[in-house]
Each structure stands twice: as structure tokens, then as C-alpha cells.
Amino acid sequence: MNYGLSEENSIFRESIRDFAQKEIAPLVEEAEETGTFPRQLFKKMGEQGFLCPRYPVELGGGGGDKITECIMVEELNRVNAGIAAALMAQSGLATQPIYRFGSEEQKKKYLIPAIKGEKIGAFGLTEPNVGSDAASIQTKAVRQGDNYIINGTKMFITNGPICDYVIVAAYTDPTKRGVGINLFIVEKGTPGFTVSRKLNKVGNCSAETGELVFEDCAVPRKNMIGKEEGGGFVQIADTLISGRITYGARCTGTGQAAYDLTVQYARERVQFGKPIISFQNTKFKLTEIATCIDIMRSYTYRVARLYDQGKKVRKEAAMVKLFTAETLQKILAYSMQIHGGYGYMMEYAIQRHWRDGRLYTITEGTSEIQRLVIGKELGL
Ligand SMILES: Cc1cc2nc3c(=O)[nH]c(=O)nc-3n(C[C@H](O)[C@H](O)[C@H](O)COP(=O)(O)OP(=O)(O)OC[C@H]3O[C@@H](n4cnc5c(N)ncnc54)[C@H](O)[C@@H]3O)c2cc1C
Structure with a gap:
């Protein structure tokens, strides 16, 4: 399903997926072990307009929309959440206040170099x-x-x-x-x-x-x-609303990675003389995960589209963050369970997604804060 994406969005997804596989995947193990971000990625991504894909081309960005940024984050998160975190901080939190409210001088001195990956x-x-x-x-x-x-x-x-x-x-x-x-x-x-x-x-x-x-x-x-x-609080709120939508993509990316790994594992692991994927319980869990991911992705894009149309999405952005981050916890719990004891071993990739994804109900506004925001917007 292409979720009603434009041709540009679909081409962008192919390009960023390819980039993530070729340029990011080989760096992941060392970055995770040393806790060091591979800084060269900022420039590499900036040069291709991948780093801040939704800012105008005149500023060095990709000239895309909010959905483009969501696709970027989703695809990077499938490969590695930590690397995605650093890059999405750049495409959102660290640039949006200057892009939206900064002076021309600030844009020249900080925003454009940040979009190009020359400044972090x-x-x-x-x-x-x-x-x-x-x-x-x-x-x-x-x-x-x-x-x-x-x-x-x-x-x-x-x-x-x-x-x-x-x-x-x-x-x-x-x-x-x-x-x-x-x-x-x-x-x-x-x-x-x-x-x-x-x-x-x-x-x-x-x-x-x-x-x-x-x-x-x-x-x-x-x-x-x-x-x-x-007036800084308004600027912060503006930045966080955008970030909460991007978080939907982050959760979707981690959910998709967990699903892919779990399907593969369930096909390979044999118990009672059969691959565990043949057990109805495994299929049920996987179908539930796939359903959740589809809803997470669709809803994220829907709200991203409203954001691009200039609609007020304070409530919807909080709903995206709340729903996707909470649903992801279930996806990760199911994925770990299907992996059995091996899932708990550091050598299996699922444990990393489980550790990484745990953050998402906490950072950039906890689930409780999203509920407070939604409740206020609903007049409850
Ligand atoms: C890895 C990581 C990266 C981060 N990056 C950044 C960053 O780049 N920039 C930045 O500024 N911040 C960053 N943060 C901070 C993040 O946004 C905060 O952790 C988050 O907002 C929650 O704040 P807190 O951790 O102080 O929890 P607290 O506010 O102390 O909350 C603790 C618990 O109490 C609950 N709680 C609090 N108030 C209420 C209430 N009124 N009703 C019900 N429950 C409530 C919370 O939901 C939570 O469960 C990062 C955090 C992490 C862990």
C-alpha cells in the first residue's frame, strides 16, 4: 500500500532506504558499541538533501513536506534508532525554532549550515x-x-x-x-x-x-x-507539535523493524517439529503487529498531511505520539516473546529495538503529558 503518497514521496523512500542500507547500516555496530555518533553522516546526508528533507531547497533542504521527513525518520529508525535520534533532532528540534521564528542572520549563520550538515x-x-x-x-x-x-x-x-x-x-x-x-x-x-x-x-x-x-x-x-x-513558549510548542508527528514515524520504523525480524525468526525456529510460525498463536501475534503498524503509519501520514495544509494539529499530534508509542510497546513485547530466550541475548537484533523503543513513551513529552494535552483540547 502506498498510503496515498505522492510520487515524490515514494521516490524519496526508495532513495533514503537505499542510503540507509549502504551508508548507515555498516556503521551501526561500532556506533552502538562505542556510544559514538558517526558524525560524517551529518555532512553526507546534508549534501543529498536527506538531513532536513522538508526545508526549502534555497536553504539547502530537500524541498519536501512533513511526510517526507516522516519517511526519512521511519526508514532510518528501521536501521538504527540511535542514529535516527541524532539526525531527527537536527531535522526538527534544533532547526525548527530558527526556521520558523529566527532572523535572517540566524538563518544564514546557523540554520543553513545545520541543514547542510556543516553544523550540528x-x-x-x-x-x-x-x-x-x-x-x-x-x-x-x-x-x-x-x-x-x-x-x-x-x-x-x-x-x-x-x-x-x-x-x-x-x-x-x-x-x-x-x-x-x-x-x-x-x-x-x-x-x-x-x-x-x-x-x-x-x-x-x-x-x-x-x-x-x-x-x-x-x-x-x-x-x-x-x-x-x-514568546519562547509558543516557539517551543510549535516545535514539539511537529516533533510529535515525527515521533509517529519513529515508532512505525521501530515497529516495522521488529516485525521483519520476528517473521524471519519465526520461520527459522523449529519446535515440536515445525517452524514456530505455523502455530496459530504466532500468526495471530504477527497479524496483530502488522495491523498495528499499518494504523500507526496511516495515522502518522494523515496528521502530517494536515500539518502540511497548515491545520491546527495540537490534539492530533499528541494523539499520534501517544498511540504510536504505546502501541509500539505491545509490538516489542510480542516480538520479544516470539523470539523466546534468544531474543533476550545481546547477539539477536530484536533486543536493541526493544531497548530503543522503550524510550518513546517517555521522551518529547511522556504518554501522560500527551493525555493531558488531548484532554485539554477535548475540553475534558
Ligand atoms: C534519551 C533522551 C533524549 C532526550 N533528548 C532531549 C533533548 O534533546 N532536549 C530536551 O530538552 N529534552 C530531552 N529529553 C528529555 C525528555 O523530553 C524528558 O525526559 C521528558 O519530557 C520527561 O521528563 P522527565 O524525564 O523529567 O520526567 P518527569 O517529568 O519527572 O516525569 C516522571 C513521570 O511522572 C509523570 N508525570 C509528570 N507530570 C505528570 C502529570 N501532571 N500527570 C501525570 N503524570 C505526570 C510522567 O509522565 C512520568 O511518567 C530526552 C530524554 C531522554 C531520555
């Missing part, structure tokens, strides 16, 4: 003591002449240890809960900005995740995204 970006909202309740962030930016002095700590930041710049959320006016927040672009090497630790994770090991510290870090006023103090 990160997005810092979460803090050691503040995750879901984002309006409670403690990082502050105080105006001093032509600079803002930033103080605070950001936690769990994807690409943090390898970034050339990070978009940091900070209060310019802490008396105005939520609305007093602004986003600032902070360059690597700015005095007072350090990567205090690289974090060891259970999964998504090829993505580098870190804790970032800002200590009397002076950032030029022109690095504030948006013209005025305040």
Missing part, C-alpha cells in the same frame, strides 16, 4: 529538576548591555556532547510563568558553556546525550530567537 545542533529545554512541567524551568537569561547572561543546567540533551550550537530555553522574565521564556542560540566554545557529562543510556546508544551547564554564559542579544522578550 541541539535543543535544550529539559533540566535536572524539570521535565514534563516545562514552564517551571529554572534557567535564566538576564539582559546586560548587548548580551544576555545565561545561568542554568540542561539535562538529557540529544547531540549535546557533539553540538556546534544549542538552542536553550531560559526565562527572561521569571515572574511570567511560561510566557516569560525565550530561546537563545548558544555556540560551542562560548565561555561559560560546558558539556558537564555524556550520559550512558539503556538504548539509542549511537545518539550522544549530555548534560549541559551554563554559568554566567554571555550570549549576544542577536542570538535570541524572536524580536522581543517573551
